[in-house]
Amino acid sequence: MMISKKDLQMWMERMLPNDHSYLAQSGSSYTKEIRSFEAIMRSFWGIFPAYGDQPQKLKTFDTVQDFIDCVEEGNLPKLSTENRQIAVELGVLGFILGRYPSSFFQLFSNKGKKELLAWLYQINEIDLPKGNWFFFLLLVNLGLKKNNSPYSQEKIEEALAIIEECYLGEGWYSDGVNRQRDYYVAFAFHFYGLLIDYCFPEEIKTRYKKRAIIFAESFKHWFDAEGRSIPFGRSLTYRFAHCSFWSALLLTEAYRETSLSVSEIKGLMEKNISDWQKRPIVLPKEQNLSIGYGYNQQLLSEDYNAPGSPMWAFKTFVVLALPEEHEFWQAISAMNIQRRDKTVQAHAGFHINHDLHQTTALSSLQCSNNPLLYHHFEKYSKFAYSSYFGFNVTRDIQGIEQFAIDSTLAVSIPGHQQYMTRGKIEKTKMYDSYGVSFWHVWQEVSITTYLVPIDAANHIRIHEIHTNQPLEVVEGGFPLANWNRKYNQAIIQENSCAIENEQGESIIRNLGDVRTARVIPQGPNTNIYSSEKNAVPTLTTVIEAGRTVLVAHIIGQKTKQLLPKVTFHETNNAFQLRGNVDLTIKKERFAK
Missing domain, CATH: 2.70.98.70 (Beta-galactosidase; Chain A, domain 5)
Structure with missing residues (x-):
């Protein structure tokens, strides 16, 4: 398989559900309203990197139009500690405010834009669990700040401090007060950290990029010669989200400071994506990603997995923000990554x-x-x-x-x-x-x-x-x-x-x-x-x-x-x- 930008865009679009009926396939620990909002927001991780500079094209996607309607009709869900699952979905809006503010605001009336920005500010009133959730607080406030909208510097400082407490050293984080050093280190901590460095270089200076560069030397060992990642930990239903770390590394140009070449990263990602494309992970009627791993398997689910949840995998599609002429799209894929046959990772155990x-x-x-x-x-x-x-x-x-x-x-x-x-x-x-x-x-x-x-x-x-x-x-x-x-x-x-x-x-x-x-x-x-x-x-x-x-x-x-x-x-x-x-x-x- 030789991946092209067009191929990846087409694959992403084929996995966008063709109607909302799929949301009735199963339940979750949070309300129908939140499940519906989640299904809209998670699709944005693919749609905006692919078409973020084309406001008219954006309007052709059902989930984008659904969000426009929510904003213009005053139907945005209530932001509160009781509904704090919504905060998870706001990270992508922070990314969009940082990367595509002009075309994003063209989707709304002046009144809608004003109400949306005021609504986003309410994230500062939510009591968040210690861990990767504080990146959502950081992304939203930095997005508001970049667009000259009211934001909370106090919450920015709080988020930075909490994230710092989670850092273990040598590129590793622990997600809150536990011993879990799973894929959330890659597709949450480092993914969001890299996006912050990418979107807000003028608003904030962090060490996130440097830490991700260090972590890449460990994380390359979590994939086999066929591109498959080691199945371990919670949220496996997010599947190829495991590759989103590499996408963010490419987007920020941080890969240039790792031991991996762009050809090696491309080869790894191609193999991983090719493996998922061969598996029955998309339900045939509504075309949504199923809950499970290698197939539709509810037995593997967490209580927070709703029918729209697996689109967290769309975070890997941030690589679509790279222009066609970027060396990633032009590179010849390497057959294998250069690495030792054995390694000990003390932080992961x-x-x-x-x-x-x-x-x-x-x-x-x-x-x-x-x-x-x-x-x-x-x-x-x-x-x-x-x-x-x-x-x-x-x-x-x-x-x-x-x-x-x-x-x-x-x-x-x-x-x-x-x-x-x-x-x-x-x-x-x-x-x-x-x-x-x-x-x-x-x-x-x-x-x-x-x-x-x-x-x-x-x-x-x-x-x-x-x-x-x-x-x-x-x-x-x-x-x-x-x-x-x-x-x-x-x-x-x-x-x-x-x-x-x-x-x-x-x-x-x-x-x-x-x-x-x-x-x-x-x-x-x-x-x-x-x-x-x-x-x-x-x-x-x-x-x-x-x-x-x-x-x-x-x-x-x-x-x-x-x-x-x-x-x-x-x-x-x-x-x-x-x-x-x-x-x-x-x-x-x-x-x-």
Whole structure:
């Protein structure tokens, strides 16, 4: 695929819903009025970069005309703390005020323009949650300031201070008071920061551009050789929004100060977009982007995902603001990005490995501090996240077949058939060769997990478990899509379970005390990439009260490769891996 500006414009327009009936497809945690407003505003991230200098063309888009009608008829939604979800949608108006004020104001009467600017000022009355939301406050006030409209310098200073508190260093942010360092670092903090530098160079001086340049060196590792991003964290339904960071980097010319060439960035973006274009992510009737990831999958949604929400992906289309003659559109795409095969990202808590078919992140730090976030165990707390295999989402609480056992260790009271796995990570230690996490299940079970990367297809897990009661313990490897026990055979041996098909192979090998190998079937619509049934190779056992160490070698690969040989030994103070891996791991002594 060779991307052109026209191709990208056409793809964007094909994903604009053809009527408003799609908004009745599902609900969300906020009102119908806000959902409707969201659907209008999110389309602007594509429409205005493409046609922002053409006011007559802008009027041909239904959502633009809907917004004009809202303004002229005095039907803008109320701005208040109770309705603060609306503030999220105002960021694009700040961007438009900074980049396209003349053509934007031509859309309205003088009275409409005056009322719109006065309405935008009301964002200053909203109590915002600490985190990336303060960029909306900053964008709107800077947009008002640039256009000689009343604004709040006090709120600008407050927003700058809050954003500064979220900065961790080395290009990384944390979104509020939590340990989440997910795609919001890229498509929120850095995206908005770069737009501020792009739109308001005379109004404000920041360090946002410099930080984004630093972050690019880490973020390039979140994509595989095929352009797919590592599926991890919340808001995955925003899909190709993961590329919006690169779009903003191009728009601001900041890419010139990174190690990446314009050809490398173009190649990455082309591959990512091409992958999404092949997936069934657009519903056929209304033509809207569905809620889900690889397909229409409500199971993956958050409570704040409404039918118009996936158009957050349109932020990637800010690259359409680049003129046709820009070198990005003229460049020949590079086949691959120059980078190391392995990297450790302490702020993310990741050990990342690449090969030709996938990128795998072993995760030892991040978790969700919001217990109400849907499926946060799956989105943040699995041991491994693969760009090729994806991950599964739990269907029900009863039975291991309904539980997303892939890439996790699940425990249950024997006979109860209800499972819990790693959720909150209480302590973390990151080393060059492995990561360590300390976590609890209930009050009675403490587990220290050591994740040791070998390469993108292979890793070792060591679990040191302390429990005051017997436990059923099930450990799973990677999910293999389209594996069905009616038509596929597993290879089960005394210490291993292997499954394979045209998608690849997934294997789990026991390196410690005896466990039973078993294939766990998982239902349709549970994997984030594939709607077909899938399966997970597992090791199961019942452990007694006291201390137990479980060790497994996990393999997941698209094509068969010679497997590394690994043996495990334990001493008083260390775990030892020998064979193709030669590593001594110091035992961590976390307080129980």
